[in-house]
Amino acid sequence: MKLEYECKDGLNMYILKGETVSDGIAMGNMISYERKRYHIPKLHIENTRTEVSRFVVAVAFAKGQLQTLYEQSISTIGQQDALIFGIHQMILEDEEFYNTAINLIEEQKINAEYAVYEATKQVEECFCKQGRTEDIWDVAERLFRILMGDDFAGALPKEKGILVADELFPSEVMKLDTSKVKGIVLKKGSVNSHAAILIRSRQIPAIIGGEFTDAEVGMPAILDAGEGILYVEPDADRIARMNQKKEIDDAKKQELLRLKNAKTKVHLCANVGNSEDALLALEVGADGIGLLRSEMLCMKEQVIPSEEEQFTIYKGILQKMNGKKVVIRTWDFGEDKTIKGLDTQGLRGIRFCLGHPKLFKEQLRALYRASVYGNLGILLPMISSVDEVQKVKELLEDVKKELRTEGKEFDRNINLGAMIETPAAALVSRELAKEADFFSIGTNDLSQYTLGIDRQKDSYDPHHPAIMELIRMTVKNAHAEGIPVGICGELGGDESLTKTFVGMGVDELSVTPSRLLNIRKELHGAV
Numbered sequence: 001m002k003l004e005y006e007c008k009d010g011l012n013m014y015i016l017k018g019e020t021v022s023d024g025i026a027m028g029n030m031i032s033y034e035r036k037r038y039h040i041p042k043l044h045i046e047n048t049r050t051e052v053s054r055f056v057v058a059v060a061f062a063k064g065q066l067q068t069l070y071e072q073s074i075s076t077i078g079q080q081d082a083l084i085f086g087i088h089q090m091i092l093e094d095e096e097f098y099n100t101a102i103n104l105i106e107e108q109k110i111n112a113e114y115a116v117y118e119a120t121k122q123v124e125e126c127f128c129k130q131g132r133t134e135d136i137w138d139v140a141e142r143l144f145r146i147l148m149g150d151d152f153a154g155a156l157p158k159e160k161g162i163l164v165a166d167e168l169f170p171s172e173v174m175k176l177d178t179s180k181v182k183g184i185v186l187k188k189g190s191v192n193s194h195a196a197i198l199i200r201s202r203q204i205p206a207i208i209g210g211e212f213t214d215a216e217v218g219m220p221a222i223l224d225a226g227e228g229i230l231y232v233e234p235d236a237d238r239i240a241r242m243n244q245k246k247e248i249d250d251a252k253k254q255e256l257l258r259l260k261n262a263k264t265k266v267h268l269c270a271n272v273g274n275s276e277d278a279l280l281a282l283e284v285g286a287d288g289i290g291l292l293r294s295e296m297l298c299m300k301e302q303v304i305p306s307e308e309e310q311f312t313i314y315k316g317i318l319q320k321m322n323g324k325k326v327v328i329r330t331w332d333f334g335e336d337k338t339i340k341g342l343d344t345q346g347l348r349g350i351r352f353c354l355g356h357p358k359l360f361k362e363q364l365r366a367l368y369r370a371s372v373y374g375n376l377g378i379l380l381p382m383i384s385s386v387d388e389v390q391k392v393k394e395l396l397e398d399v400k401k402e403l404r405t406e407g408k409e410f411d412r413n414i415n416l417g418a419m420i421e422t423p424a425a426a427l428v429s430r431e432l433a434k435e436a437d438f439f440s441i442g443t444n445d446l447s448q449y450t451l452g453i454d455r456q457k458d459s460y461d462p463h464h465p466a467i468m469e470l471i472r473m474t475v476k477n478a479h480a481e482g483i484p485v486g487i488c489g490e491l492g493g494d495e496s497l498t499k500t501f502v503g504m505g506v507d508e509l510s511v512t513p514s515r516l517l518n519i520r521k522e523l524h525g526a527v
């Protein structure tokens, strides 16, 4: 957080800058929250059997608490976000964590509390990679409290104001009394953490930053979270301006949130790149995931996950979405999307996959195996001709045969979709619609290849009539063959086109979660 001073008329107002976690304006005195720090004693235990059962009972008790927290949270933040506490229950069931704690008790003859502490440290790295460090420690602290007979995490503030904390656990966010906590300034954490998701869900204005100090505690402040700014000791002029802004913001927010669960004729889904985004999608009330760019799962580690790893990821996302549709696009490597050491030899999307059947089959197997955990659709990128879809179908027959022989279950009605993102695909869309179960129009590449532009660098007219015409043609052809069609490229999130797309008969729009409520508003007005 950068410190900037704005000394005006001898006043001391100064500005702290951070990153937006949750939009909105909050006013009040700065109040601090510090989590109770547990000192975990390491004790020598003779009777390890009793100690193991202390641990097992504590885990069962914690699961019960989390189930209650889940059920209570549904009414405040909705079922989807409450699922975070379902994830905490899953952490308690995590084999590595559970078995490590038991082994430590048995082998090192140590007390359950210390075993939980050690086991948490050992699995922390793996959870950290998924950005879930706070979740594992939240669960660990729950176990400490149960084992040590302490029922309260720390002194959550009782007075009204803007809360300053090092970080917050998801369960702490749920315990905050929003009639008192008007805003949050976090020193540590990430805007994509579960705590951040819950803060957004509870609509508490919040920012995150690195250089905040406790010096501001007790001072009057205004948090303009959307701008990522904290005004400490604001002057009268700033207060008046912020009051005005808050009034306008509050009115807009109310209007958008009223629409979160509004039903619209056109399906409104979210585009995501990983399972954390899936939570964001649920947070804004997406009807499902219209596009999961699977290649994004390889970017962080720069490797393609194994079939088993993919299965776990896909299964996790399907479970999180709890029966809502999840469309996973098969690897779309090529051009700007590649990973170290992967030579695509100029082949993109489906052509790269068909040229690497072993790799492709691993993904299809993982997808099919995961399909029993939710409502899965598979989408093929960069399709340019009918025979590409037919070749995939042949491969899928092999995959199904293999899985049947291995006795592995899969959903027998998975829809197979084709991306329409090359002019060729749009032009042969009538024939393609006979092979595919649905279409998803990728306007990013469709614009690039139709207009001859470089989507990363060139400026172009995104509303070019040629693009509109290709979309219209695709919708018409899809409907003539009785299949639905969605738009998942950036144009889907362009609210100036929403009514045009509705008029064309588009069945679904899939947009980034941050655009979803705005498009929901447009769709609502369009029907």
Ligand code: PEP
Pocket: 291, 293, 332, 421, 441, 442, 443, 444, 445, 446, 488, 489, 490
């Ligand atoms: C598109 O091309 O519009 C699309 C959705 O795919 P991507 O942006 O991943 O290329």
Ligand code: MG
Pocket: 421, 442, 444, 445
């Ligand atoms: Mg594309």
